[in-house]
Amino acid sequence: MDTVATTDAAGSRRTTMIDATSPLYLHPSYGNNFMVMDKLQGSSNYRSWKRSMEIALFSKRKLGLVIGTITRDDTDAGKGEAWDTCNNMIISWIFGSVSESIKKSIMFALTNGSRKYKINKDLYESRQQGNHISEYYTQMRTLWGELESLNILPAIKTMSTEVISFVSALTQQKEEQKLFQFLNGLDEIYGAQRSQLLMMPNLPSMEATCSYLEQEEAQREVLGHVREDIETSAIFSKSTGGVSANAQSIPSIQCTACGKASHMTDKCWTVVGFPSWHPKAKPQEQSSYKGKGRGFNNKNQQ
Structure with a gap:
């Protein structure tokens, strides 16, 4: 007491x-x-x-x-x-x-009217600015909730068909206003999706709109990663002259006798002798078997 x-x-x-x-x-x-x-x-x-x-x-x-x-x-x-x-x-x-x-x-303290004006101004000036759809929606939803707390409507004591219809229409009008405010602040990369939503005969709810845009956002992220992988592969291929990693890992073969690649020393013509048809073949080599080339086959045929 x-x-x-x-x-x-x-x-x-x-x-x-x-x-x-x-x-x-x-x-x-x-x-x-x-x-x-x-x-x-x-x-x-x-x-x-x-x-x-x-x-x-x-x-x-x-x-x-x-x-x-x-x-x-x-x-x-x-x-x-x-x-x-x-x-x-x-x-x-x-x-x-x-x-x-x-x-x-x-x-x-701000007056009620000044506070309402500031919240409405913040709503129409809110922009996504590269944030995720969920973050942008949360920002808008906070402002909507604060504005609704200032707009206290009188309680309805008697319900009738007309009152129910009026309340339903008023609620739908408020939801449409929220949708327009939300779409107004979307980044321009979602311009096509915004136009598609506004062209629907029956405008979707805020929950359906966010779900649709979040799916589009997830697809863009996945495709963005795939595009980055393709670009990285293309740059790597260009830097290596189009040669694959497996091909680069194969050791090169080079002859120590003539210094040329693609054959070993024991197969080099400068060591075992040139075939008879080769311009560098010596006369004595044309009758021998060392060349083991076209001249060797011709001798067998004779």
């Missing part, structure tokens, strides 16, 4: 009791840095930070002050002061869970 003492305009003091189960109750152990979580660095970890913050605030019954379900009671000065105290405590918790650069930017 907590008590809040206030003084009204007439100067009389009034005490308001705050029960321990009330969202406006602050335990003495609640300090500025009682929350333990990774600090918000930017859009890269916003979704995980947001979920951690929601869980921490819900466990202390303070989430309603952030999302607007617990409003300030202007009819009760004590409860109004307790609400202000809780609100400032939550602000200090948020300041302690963000990086220094973000803390400076939210010290003088």
